[in-house]
Amino acid sequence: MFExxxxxxxxxxxxxxxxxxxxxxxxRITCLLGPNGAGKxxxxxxxxxxxxxxxxxxxxEGAELAGLSPARIVxxxxxxxxxxxxxxxxxxxxxNLLAGAYQRRDRAGIDSDIERMxxxxxxxxxxxxxxxxxxxxxxxxxxxxxxxxxxxxxxLLMDEPSLGLAPLIVAEIFDIIAExxxxxxxxxxxxxxxxxxxxxxxxxxxxxQGRITFSGTPGQLAxxxxxxxxxxxxxxxxx
Amino acid sequence: MDDYMIGVLSNIGVVSFVxxxxxxxxxxxxxxxxxxxxxxxxxxxxxxxxxxxxxxxxLALAWGAVSGGGAAVLVGIPxxxxxxxxxxxxxxxxxxxxRILFELFRYQVEIDGELVGPNGAEGFRGIRYIFDHNxxxxxxxxxxxxxxVAVLLGFVLLERSQTxxxxxxxxxxxxxxxxxxxxxxxxxxxxxxxxxxxxxxxxGLYAHLTTYxxxxxxDVMLGVHSLAYGLIGGLGTAFGPLLGVLIDIGLLESIxxxxxxxxxxxxxxxxxLLIVRPRGLLxxxxxxxxxxxxxxxxxxxxxxxxxxx
Amino acid sequence: MVDLVQNTIDGLMIGSSYGLLxxxxxLIFGVMRRLNLSYGPSVMIxxxxxxxxxxxxxxxxxxxxxxxxxxxxxxxxxxxxxxFAPMKxxxxxxxxxxxxxxxxxxxQAAILVLPRHTYxxxxxxxxxxxxxxPFAIRVDHLVMLGSALGLAAAVQLVLYRTRFGLALRAIxxxxxxxxxxxxxxxxxxxxxxxxASAIGGVAGFLVLAVDQQITPMFGMWATLKGLIAxxxxxxGSVPGAVLGGLLLGVIEAQSQWYxxxxxxxxxxxxxxxxxxxxxxxxxxxxxxxxxxxxx
Numbered sequence: 001m002f003e004x005x006x007x008x009x010x011x012x013x014x015x016x017x018x019x020x021x022x023x024x025x026x027x028r029i030t031c032l033l034g035p036n037g038a039g040k041x042x043x044x045x046x047x048x049x050x051x052x053x054x055x056x057x058x059x060x061e062g063a064e065l066a067g068l069s070p071a072r073i074v075x076x077x078x079x080x081x082x083x084x085x086x087x088x089x090x091x092x093x094x095x096n097l098l099a100g101a102y103q104r105r106d107r108a109g110i111d112s113d114i115e116r117m118x119x120x121x122x123x124x125x126x127x128x129x130x131x132x133x134x135x136x137x138x139x140x141x142x143x144x145x146x147x148x149x150x151x152x153x154x155x156l157l158m159d160e161p162s163l164g165l166a167p168l169i170v171a172e173i174f175d176i177i178a179e180x181x182x183x184x185x186x187x188x189x190x191x192x193x194x195x196x197x198x199x200x201x202x203x204x205x206x207x208x209q210g211r212i213t214f215s216g217t218p219g220q221l222a223x224x225x226x227x228x229x230x231x232x233x234x235x236x237x238x239x
Numbered sequence: 240m241d242d243y244m245i246g247v248l249s250n251i252g253v254v255s256f257v258x259x260x261x262x263x264x265x266x267x268x269x270x271x272x273x274x275x276x277x278x279x280x281x282x283x284x285x286x287x288x289x290x291x292x293x294x295x296x297x298l299a300l301a302w303g304a305v306s307g308g309g310a311a312v313l314v315g316i317p318x319x320x321x322x323x324x325x326x327x328x329x330x331x332x333x334x335x336x337x338r339i340l341f342e343l344f345r346y347q348v349e350i351d352g353e354l355v356g357p358n359g360a361e362g363f364r365g366i367r368y369i370f371d372h373n374x375x376x377x378x379x380x381x382x383x384x385x386x387x388v389a390v391l392l393g394f395v396l397l398e399r400s401q402t403x404x405x406x407x408x409x410x411x412x413x414x415x416x417x418x419x420x421x422x423x424x425x426x427x428x429x430x431x432x433x434x435x436x437x438x439x440x441x442x443g444l445y446a447h448l449t450t451y452x453x454x455x456x457x458d459v460m461l462g463v464h465s466l467a468y469g470l471i472g473g474l475g476t477a478f479g480p481l482l483g484v485l486i487d488i489g490l491l492e493s494i495x496x497x498x499x500x501x502x503x504x505x506x507x508x509x510x511x512l513l514i515v516r517p518r519g520l521l522x523x524x525x526x527x528x529x530x531x532x533x534x535x536x537x538x539x540x541x542x543x544x545x546x547x548x
Numbered sequence: 549m550v551d552l553v554q555n556t557i558d559g560l561m562i563g564s565s566y567g568l569l570x571x572x573x574x575l576i577f578g579v580m581r582r583l584n585l586s587y588g589p590s591v592m593i594x595x596x597x598x599x600x601x602x603x604x605x606x607x608x609x610x611x612x613x614x615x616x617x618x619x620x621x622x623x624x625x626x627x628x629x630x631x632f633a634p635m636k637x638x639x640x641x642x643x644x645x646x647x648x649x650x651x652x653x654x655x656q657a658a659i660l661v662l663p664r665h666t667y668x669x670x671x672x673x674x675x676x677x678x679x680x681x682p683f684a685i686r687v688d689h690l691v692m693l694g695s696a697l698g699l700a701a702a703v704q705l706v707l708y709r710t711r712f713g714l715a716l717r718a719i720x721x722x723x724x725x726x727x728x729x730x731x732x733x734x735x736x737x738x739x740x741x742x743x744a745s746a747i748g749g750v751a752g753f754l755v756l757a758v759d760q761q762i763t764p765m766f767g768m769w770a771t772l773k774g775l776i777a778x779x780x781x782x783x784g785s786v787p788g789a790v791l792g793g794l795l796l797g798v799i800e801a802q803s804q805w806y807x808x809x810x811x812x813x814x815x816x817x818x819x820x821x822x823x824x825x826x827x828x829x830x831x832x833x834x835x836x837x838x839x840x841x842x843x
Binding site: 265270317318321324325327328329331332333335336339340342343360459460463466467470471499500501502503505506507509510511513514517518 | 577583585630631634635636638639641642643644645646648649650651652653654655656657660768772775776779783810813814817818820821824825828
Binding site: 050071090 | 711714715717718720721722724725726727728729730731732733734
């Protein structure tokens with residue numbers, strides 16, 4: 001189990017996280033919803049160690065992650081697929097995958113994992129020698145996911161994987177998320193596209209102005225009037 | 240005041256013009272390594288005007304400003320689309336070209352049986368206007384500082400004007416400023432021209448202060464120093480660069496026992512200072528806080544008087 | 549015609565050391581996205597350490613070379629620790645100005661240790677030039693070219709074939725993503741700095757040994773030559789740095805021969821300015837948007 005408790009983090013002088021606590025059950029997909037500027041990306045960056053929390057704890061299977069360097073956090077089994085993907089533009093697809101396995105030393109295992117990624121993402125195999133900067137947005141997103149998986153994470157964090165992608169590609173990405181989860185990966189994702197998230201996630205949190213304001217199952221989420229109106233918009237009118 | 244003191248103060252005043260010139264470009268987000276070029280152009284232009292053409296000093300200084308500003312606009316246009324390191328290196332290349340051209344520049348006229356005028360790498364001697372017109376060192380010092388005060392006043396007005404706001408917006412984020420309807424290109428050329436003119440006036444003063452100029456004075460060192468003054472003193476206000484000059488020339492150069500170790504101490508202090516205050520002593524935050532202090536006490540009094548209820 | 553070819557040969561030889569200087573420079577800029585003005589002065593400190601070793605112990609060229617490289621690397625780490633590591637994100641200008649302040653410091657330190665304006669530096673290889681028909685090639689020039697090209701090839705290998713190289717390229721590509729894949733950026737930075745300054749140190753040693761003298765101005769010289777070659781070649785590319793250096797060497801040799809040293813420098817700066825105004829990405833520069841952002 002992954003547990004964040006009472007995290008306070010600041011971005012310059014602005015307190016972006018004002019005491020955030022949440023739990024992510026192993027083997028499940030947990031989704032964090034919330035408007036722009038709520039602090040979702042800040043939370044992801046804090047968990048990944050890019051930003052240091054002012055206080056609070058972040059535990060994976062009981063082991064403390066807060067205060068560790070990003071590199072140590074990766075080696076403890078947490079990988080983040082960042083917002084806007086951030087692939088290495090001037091490295092080939094294959095090199096991006098190699099970079100994803102930077103913390104690992106098992107050459108043979110890395111090679112076989114690259115083959116596994118090619119099998120799961122055939123588009124990446126086709127383009128393996130191409131510079132990542134020349135890929136389409138959807139391909140870059142797949143590459144970012146595959147790169148994160150190369151570290152064999154116990155917990156995969158994803159920050160808005162659907163951002164800026166065409167609807168068909170978004171559907172494909174969410175299929176992949178469900179598939180990864182079926183294979184046993186615990187996933188904690190930030191998403192603005194609540195409709196897509198409802199299809200795959202088992203547990204929801206809502207974050208507003210740096211605080212968690214709701215937690216519940218998809219059923220509870222769908223029942224909540226306020227969330228209905230704010231995040232699911234026209235859904236009731238249609239359904 | 241002894242002569243040494245007057246000399247140091249005059250130097251501080253003159254160098255402040257180049258420092259302010261670099262600072263003005265920093266406001267628009269660009270780092271120039273080349274403001275010394277316009278300082279040089281101003282020095283030569285104004286020097287030639289008085290020594291060879293017999294112009295009065297005021298006109299010569301204005302001519303120095305026009306030459307510096309004009310040259311800056313001319314370089315500003317081809318470098319307009321460059322940013323960051325590219326812009327900085329382009330200004331450096333230009334300034335070095337100017338310096339070398341002055342090393343090659345010969346324009347001598349016989350005056351009173353003596354050859355006067357720029358003589359290549361030998362420099363330009365005999366800019367004797369202040370001697371010929373019996374202007375003493377204190378008077379010239381007063382001239383330097385009255386011009387400096389005028390420039391600072393200009394900065395204060397600029398910072399409050401629409402143009403000043405536009406400069407700072409471009410400095411923060413040029414794309415965003417463009418989206419807000421600010422003509423980025425025009426403002427950048429304007430800033431470059433004003434900065435060039437400022438350095439040009441400084442150069443004119445410098446030439447008449449020292450009575451001779453040598454091309455090698457206008458090397459990269461002068462340019463990077465001018466830039467550094469703004470960062471040391473602070474980017475929040477035009478007084479920042481002045482403070483920077485004061486600290487370097489005023490404090491350290493004047494403390495003679497430090498000779499030989501001056502740069503070791505200065506370099507170390509600056510490096511540590513920039514860790515603690517990356518935008519200088521008088522940075523935007525501090526200036527804002529000081530500004531609020533004044534504003535708070537002012538309207539309070541006004542309110543007290545204006546509204547008896 | 550003979551002059552033209554001979555100048556080209558000489559230019560390529562000298563230009564290879566410019567290429568090395570640019571190579572170290574471009575690596576630092578790549579990982580930091582910040583300009584290290586103290587790069588040349590770090591190399592100069594290495595040069596002074598080499599000179600001390602030579603004057604005090606009469607050391608041979610290899611020992612002197614080792615001293616130069618170590619001195620440059622140590623000075624590089626000093627600069628990184630003081631001007632780059634402690635600076636916050638977004639304080640790129642502060643880093644640059646700080647590195648300028650440290651330049652002043654290093655220059656003064658050199659003068660305190662060896663106060664005369666120039667000192668002798670041990671020659672690299674003596675012996676008659678090799679004659680090739682009407683052309684002559686100096687032996688030390690040949691050593692310079694060979695070492696420079698060899699080292700550039702080695703750097704390319706390290707960048708593309710090793711784990712450390714992968715880490716460097718990851719940081720160059722996207723620093724945040726490098727953190728996220730587990731590159732220990734805070735460990736890699738000082739190593740990169742030391743390595744890049746050491747490369748500059750090799751270049752510095754070669755140039756000093758050919759000139760057979762050192763002055764405190766060598767720091768400024770090295771920063772300027774490295775900068776020009778780097779920008780002409782194209783920011784962020786190893787082959788670009790080398791090509792930029794070679795081109796600068798040839799341009800300088802030709803213009804010096806035909807017009808003298810002042811015009812030589814004028815032409816070099818003009819070429820730099822023209823490249824920036826017309827083709828800012830240089831000969832082979834490939835670095836994307838990232839590098840054109842504020843330095």
